[in-house]
Amino acid sequence: MTAETDHRVVPGPAQKPNSPGLEDDWGKLMAAAQAGNGGAYRRLLTEVGVWLRRYFARRLPDSMVDDAVQETLIAIHRKRHTYEPDRPFRPWLSVIARYKWIDRLRALRRDATAPLDDNLSEPDHGSAVTSAILLERLLMHLKPAQAEVIRMVKLNGASVEEASNATGQSISLVKVNIHRGLNKLTALVESNGDWA
Numbered sequence: 087m088t089a090e091t092d093h094r095v096v097p098g099p100a101q102k103p104n105s106p107g108l109e110d111d112w113g114k115l116m117a118a119a120q121a122g123n124g125g126a127y128r129r130l131l132t133e134v135g136v137w138l139r140r141y142f143a144r145r146l147p148d149s150m151v152d153d154a155v156q157e158t159l160i161a162i163h164r165k166r167h168t169y170e171p172d173r174p175f176r177p178w179l180s181v182i183a184r185y186k187w188i189d190r191l192r193a194l195r196r197d198a199t200a201p202l203d204d205n206l207s208e209p210d211h212g213s214a215v216t217s218a219i220l221l222e223r224l225l226m227h228l229k230p231a232q233a234e235v236i237r238m239v240k241l242n243g244a245s246v247e248e249a250s251n252a253t254g255q256s257i258s259l260v261k262v263n264i265h266r267g268l269n270k271l272t273a274l275v276e277s278n279g280d281w282a
Contacts, residue, residue, distance in 0.1 A: 112134065114126075117171035131163075135155055142183075227270065231263050235253060
């Protein structure tokens with residue numbers, strides 16, 4: 087058969103995915119992929135991916151569609167050896183897609199979230215932010231060694247021993263720096279804001 091007498095329809099982008107010609111083409115592409123044709127396999131996965139996106143968009147929430155498509159493409163890849171080229175491709179594909187759809191429905195039920203209250207209120211963190219800023223300004227008035235161990239032990243919850251190891255100060259020096267630093271902070275606060 088020459089190129090002039092070959093009148094087979096080669097499905098292209100304009101052909102609808104539900105048409106029988108495309109289904110036959112997908113079967114041929116899968117058979118070629120099973121024989122090692124990488125280009126045919128890429129084309130098959132691209133075209134099937136478009137079909138899967140529409141399939142899942144009608145059945146799942148938008149946030150789950152991409153994951154369902156990817157999981158199904160992976161399943162097709164893993165099960166490609168089970169496809170029999172003399173059988174129709176669409177039923178084989180539909181079974182895999184249906185099982186992945188059911189998996190997603192189970193995940194929806196298993197991971198169900200509680201409905202949100204319409205009157206959500208966000209707590210005001212303004213005072214905490216202001217306090218943190220003021221505390222940093224106060225700590226700037228201390229010697230660096232004092233400020234460092236106060237941050238570590240009093241603010242971050244480290245032990246005196248951990249602060250000693252991290253700063254290289256002896257345990258007794260860490261305690262002295264904390265004590266003197268806190269006394270200076272108290273004096274600064276009691277001075278009615280002359281430090282700000």
